[in-house]
Amino acid sequence: MDDERPARFEAAYHRAYGLITAYAARRCGEPQDAADVVAETFAVAWRRVEELPEGDEATLWLYGVARKVLANHFRGDNRRRSRTAELDAELADLYGHCPDTEVELDAIGRAFRSLPGDDRELLSLLAWEGLEREEIAKVLGLSRNAVRIRLHRARRRLSRALAEAGVHVSTRSGLVPSKRAL
Amino acid sequence: MKNIDEIEAIRPLARVEPGGLGGDPSGPAARALLAEVTAHESASGSGPVTMRARRRFRPAWLAAAVALAAGIVAVPIVLRDGAPSSYAVNLDDGMVTIQIRDFDDAPALQRRLRELGVPALVDHVPTGMMCREPRGEHVQTIPRGLYSVPENIPGEPGRGWQMRINTKLFNPGETFVWTISGQYGGTTTYLMRGPVAPCEPVPAPTPKVLVYHSATGKNGSLAGFPVDGKTVGEVMSEIRKRDLKAVLVVIELNPSGGFAEPSDQDIPVGDDWIVWDAEERSKGVIRLRVTEERLDRNPVTGE
Known part of the structure; x- marks a missing residue:
């Protein structure tokens, strides 16, 4: 069997570990869930090391795996868990502060969470992971054009949800929550 | 232009700042997980006979459950490089809490545990070694709550771990047999009855690598x-x-x-x-x- 696979996996693992842990932490309400998602993502990746692309593409591929693992996780599918105490602890650390306790963020958070899951994932990959459209297309297994169209729609829905939540966004002054504006 | 704003609006929602990293790829958590994940597939035993274990990707919790049932707890441990040898043992109403940050000092840990009424035998073996088995008679029925599965030390994520042992639940003649292997090895815990042979380090069998x-x-x-x-x-x-x-x-x-x-x-x-x-x-x-x-x-x- 080819022996370069463990090394290839390890290289991809090191490149992606910080990103995948961040990805999971941004999407899971509890650190334990995030740890599960991280552990399972790499377990699946190792199991399919054969399919692991070379170089930076590997990270995008891992995002794709993480996305599916995440979806399964919240469908109650918690099998093949390889969490370790260390991983639990590291992720718990990332949950030290709650990002959306401020009034503005709370309203934005509610608006954002009201969107369909697919919209949220598209917007998050763009806003949180900072991926380019082409990269998002690879993560989601979509064409660039499909990503462009879906993103456009997702943004429109987000804009509407924000307006309904009383949050107005403006280029210059950042966020102006209407509740506090006057 | 409006579109940019919406994206900007949701950026602060991210628990880990956008573009930032979560875990440290060279930290103990990353190393432990890598070891755990890659150990699983290649160490799947010896083919159809052991397929009674069913899945080749046996989850860690299942392994722990099986191990517990057999009187064994094995967990991977990863410790900080160069940390001073340290452990802490506290006794509260028969419940001993052991916090371990480094495993070099097995004899001192054993002494301390014994002082506190834990009939413990602690051995340290180098990486890739194990104590020759069998060392004694395994207790098959372990009292519920005798010891906890290792968990994080509160407030010290990623540094060693702690476990609790209820000293009141030991039966006379029982010994808590604890083997710690290597800095990045694991710990194995047995409960034994009667005499326990001293640890004779022998090479641990290398798991047969079956690549699927x-x-x-x-x-x-x-x-x-x-x-x-x-x-x-x-x-x-x-x-x-x-x-x-x-x-x-x-x-x-x-x-x-x-x-x-x-x-x-x-x-x-x-x-x-x-x-x-x-x-x-x-x-x-x-x-x-x-x-x-x-x-x-x-x-x-x-x-």
């Missing part, structure tokens, strides 16, 4: 022929065409998710059954996981 890989992957014998969702008839016809051999494994779905490979595989499989996964261990011998019914999603990949 997807038969439909780039280098697989079924490359270019995705099987999931195809019927057994379709896949077998391709397998014959490529002059390969196939082993059919009927899988059962677990109610809680996942699947099992029952050991009795003498059920006749119809051509209309559904294939979910094809893997090969040796070139040309394909192992197909099948179910009688077509399912909503692939039980092997969960997709």
Whole structure:
């Protein structure tokens, strides 16, 4: 069997570990869930090391795996868990502060969470992971054009949800929550 | 321009700042997980006989549960490089809490545990070594709550771990046998009855490396022929065409998710059954996981 696979996996693992842990932490309400998602993502990746692309593409591929693992996780599918105490602890650390306790963020958070899951994932990959459209297309297994169209729609829905939540966004002054504006 | 603002608006929602990293890829958590993940697939035992264990990807919690049932707790440990040797043992109403940050000082830890009424035997063996087995008689029925599975030290994520032992639950003549191997090894905990032989370090068996890989992957014998969702008839016809051999494994779905490979595989499989996964261990011998019914999603990949 080819022996370069463990090394290839390890290289991809090191490149992606910080990103995948961040990805999971941004999407899971509890650190334990995030740890599960991280552990399972790499377990699946190792199991399919054969399919692991070379170089930076590997990270995008891992995002794709993480996305599916995440979806399964919240469908109650918690099998093949390889969490370790260390991983639990590291992720718990990332949950030290709650990002959306401020009034503005709370309203934005509610608006954002009201969107369909697919919209949220598209917007998050763009806003949180900072991926380019082409990269998002690879993560989601979509064409660039499909990503462009879906993103456009997702943004429109987000804009509407924000307006309904009383949050107005403006280029210059950042966020102006209407509740506090006057 | 408006679009940019919406994206900006949700950036601060991210728990880990956008573009930032979560965990440290060279930290203990990353190392422990890497060891855990990569250990699993290649250390799957010795083929069909041990397939009673069913899944080659046995989750850690299951391993822990099995180990507990057998009186063994084995967990991977990863410690900070160069940390001073340290441990802390506290006793509160018969409950001993041991916090370990470094495992070099096994004899001192053993002494301290004994002072506190824990009939413990602590040994440290180098990486890749184990104490020669058997050292004594294993206690099969462990009192509930005798000891906890190792957990994080509160407030010190990623540094060693702690476990609790209830000293009141030991029966006379029982010994808590604790072996710690290497800096990045693991710990094994047994409960034994009667005399326990001193630790004689011997090389730990290297797990037989069985590499399974997807038969439909780039280098697989079924490359270019995705099987999931195809019927057994379709896949077998391709397998014959490529002059390969196939082993059919009927899988059962677990109610809680996942699947099992029952050991009795003498059920006749119809051509209309559904294939979910094809893997090969040796070139040309394909192992197909099948179910009688077509399912909503692939039980092997969960997709």
